[in-house]
Amino acid sequence: MNDSDIMLSVKGLRKSFGHLEVLKGIDLQVGRGEILSVIGPSGSGKSTLLRSLIALEKVDDGDIVIEGRPIALSGHDHISDAKIRERCRKLGMVFQNFNLFPHKTALGNVIEGLVAVLKTDKETAVAKGEKLLAKVGLSDKRDVYPCYLSGGQRQRVAIARALAMDPDVMLFDEPTSALDPELIGEVLAVIKELAAEKMTMIVVTHEMGFAREVSDRVIFMDGGLILEEAAPEKLFSNPDHQRIRAFLDKML
Amino acid sequence: MTYLIDTALFILQGCGVTLNLFAITLAGSLPLGFVCAMVKTSGWKPFRIIMEAYTSIARGTPLLLQLFFVYYGLPIIFPGFRLERFTAAAVTFILNYGAYFTEIFRGGIQSIARGQYEAARVLGMSYPKTMLRIILPQTLKRVLPPVANESITLVKDTALVVVLGIGEILRNSKQVVSRDFTVTPFVLAAGIYLILNYALVLFFRRIEKRYSVYE
Numbered sequence: 428m429n430d431s432d433i434m435l436s437v438k439g440l441r442k443s444f445g446h447l448e449v450l451k452g453i454d455l456q457v458g459r460g461e462i463l464s465v466i467g468p469s470g471s472g473k474s475t476l477l478r479s480l481i482a483l484e485k486v487d488d489g490d491i492v493i494e495g496r497p498i499a500l501s502g503h504d505h506i507s508d509a510k511i512r513e514r515c516r517k518l519g520m521v522f523q524n525f526n527l528f529p530h531k532t533a534l535g536n537v538i539e540g541l542v543a544v545l546k547t548d549k550e551t552a553v554a555k556g557e558k559l560l561a562k563v564g565l566s567d568k569r570d571v572y573p574c575y576l577s578g579g580q581r582q583r584v585a586i587a588r589a590l591a592m593d594p595d596v597m598l599f600d601e602p603t604s605a606l607d608p609e610l611i612g613e614v615l616a617v618i619k620e621l622a623a624e625k626m627t628m629i630v631v632t633h634e635m636g637f638a639r640e641v642s643d644r645v646i647f648m649d650g651g652l653i654l655e656e657a658a659p660e661k662l663f664s665n666p667d668h669q670r671i672r673a674f675l676d677k678m679l
Numbered sequence: 680m681t682y683l684i685d686t687a688l689f690i691l692q693g694c695g696v697t698l699n700l701f702a703i704t705l706a707g708s709l710p711l712g713f714v715c716a717m718v719k720t721s722g723w724k725p726f727r728i729i730m731e732a733y734t735s736i737a738r739g740t741p742l743l744l745q746l747f748f749v750y751y752g753l754p755i756i757f758p759g760f761r762l763e764r765f766t767a768a769a770v771t772f773i774l775n776y777g778a779y780f781t782e783i784f785r786g787g788i789q790s791i792a793r794g795q796y797e798a799a800r801v802l803g804m805s806y807p808k809t810m811l812r813i814i815l816p817q818t819l820k821r822v823l824p825p826v827a828n829e830s831i832t833l834v835k836d837t838a839l840v841v842v843l844g845i846g847e848i849l850r851n852s853k854q855v856v857s858r859d860f861t862v863t864p865f866v867l868a869a870g871i872y873l874i875l876n877y878a879l880v881l882f883f884r885r886i887e888k889r890y891s892v893y894e
Contacts, residue, residue: 483797512803520801526794529894530816540802543812572893592802 430495432459434517434596434627435480439501440489442475449475451651453489457596460625464638464659467648468674473631474523476648477600480629481518482511493517494595516544519594523601525581527573527588533560534569537587545592552591559587563617579610586617597621599630635678639663647671686855687867693851694871697837700768700847704833707773709826712780719781720788721806730781737778743839745771750843768840772833779829787822788814820890827883831876838872848872 433456440453449472457463465473478484480491482498491499498511527536534556541552560566563583573581582602589597599618603611615637621628622641632638638645638659645662647655655667666672719730737745750767754760762770791814799809838849848871852864 481801483800509805512800512805515801516803518801522794522798524794526792526798528795528798528813528817530820539812540804543808544803574894588798588802 433457434459434461434494435629436490436492437476437480438490440476440479440486440491442472442479442484442486449651450479450486453651453653455646455653457627457629459595460627461644462622462627462642463629464642464645465629465631465648466633466635466638466645466674467654471648472651473648474600477520477598477629477631481515481520481598483520516592517595519589519592519597521582521585521589521597521599521602523604525573525578525585525605527581527585529573532570532572533565533576533584536573536584537591540588540592555591556587559590560584562590562620563587564613577610578606579613582606582614583617586614586621590621596627596629599628599632601631601633603632603634633678635663635675647674683863683867686852686864689855690848690851690864690867690871693846693848694875696765696845696847697834697875700765700772700837700840701834703769704772704776704837705830707769708776708780711773711777712782712784715777715781716784716788717810719785734778734781737775738782742771742775742836743842745775746839746842764840764843764845768843768845772836776829776833780826783822783825783829784818787818790821791817820894823883823887823890827880827887830879830883834875834879835872 435455435457437453437455440450440455441448442450451472453472453476455476465476467473475484479486479499480493482491486499488501489499490497490501493514494517496514497503498506498514500506528539531539534553537556537559538547538552541547541555542549547555557566557569560569563586565580565583565587568576568580568584573584576584586602602618603614606614611634615634618628618630618637619641630638630642640659642659645657645659646653647662647666647668649670655662655671657666662671663675666675715730715733718726722730746768749762749771750764753762795813795817796809799813804812837847840847841850841853844850848868852868855864856862
């Protein structure tokens, strides 16, 4: 991988909650346009890893570098919060529970970052917001508050909200885990569309079919470590570890 | 009939004082409660301990005792320092209600899910901006009902200042009762309190309705 093509680089990442060590030294690199799925049993540290990448968790040790600029460096304890926020703006995040702003309409949610952080003028922001709502198929919900939207619609608004900031990398934290089964498809379709546009993505997911179909690379995490990292064909049909085979058997 | 009107007019003179105390108390205690709640939720430990002491004392002791303390007690501790009666009442009420509003706002702020802070953060918002644009607007909606409650209690609590001899609704009606030996002034006073509070209820209902467009 060319240096300029490395979007995200993680080295020796460690994180504990109290006595529980959740990440035990993670190394990871994500290249431009790459789609990475992170799978593994609950409690394996997948979400914590993802949340650490965008500084929602403060890591105990290790490096996280976003497009050449660190947000965490081992042994270098202070990077100002303003800098971290600035650097993390290269990343967009979609949460399992959507976390839409309930007091703002669908459009209001999508343009919030533009208006509040990027100081985009209202007109430009609204035009962009409408375009993104159209992209996720929710133009008709423009002025609707989140409480009147289905789970799938909420998650699509959340994706549009993240995309509005023009991130270079999109992080998805189990984006379909809180959805009714019949609503999962509409959200996955939007993510697949992003994949087709070569958006760099890291997706923590339990949707094995989706991970297999869309990813360039799959990471299997277990007990705070990356157990195996491989192309989806390899990892899903012929993993090196018995542990993974057992996990996949249970999932399917 | 003229007797009734005259009595009512006399009692209503006291209404001005009541409303004045009500307005000054809200104008002082709402901002005070807001600031204390922000300090309590974001703050630094020594501040939190001070706030804790303040709200415990102000909410844990009778308002009437606090009135006595400020008006009669402070001059004993600081000889020569005597607040004017209405000022003493206003200061006491602001401090007392400020403590209740502190707790109401604190509860409101803390009832907003963590995910809201995280969603704001990943969009790049700073903490002040997150509070201003995301957390406080939602808090406002949630604290409206308890704030309405407190306001109604406040209207009635203003009657306590009768003990300092301030001529508000209750004192004026009591004067007529003693003078004419009739219970009518009390009924009139009760009617005035009821009307004031009903107006307050209607006012808050309107605001709540405005905020009911979501959730």
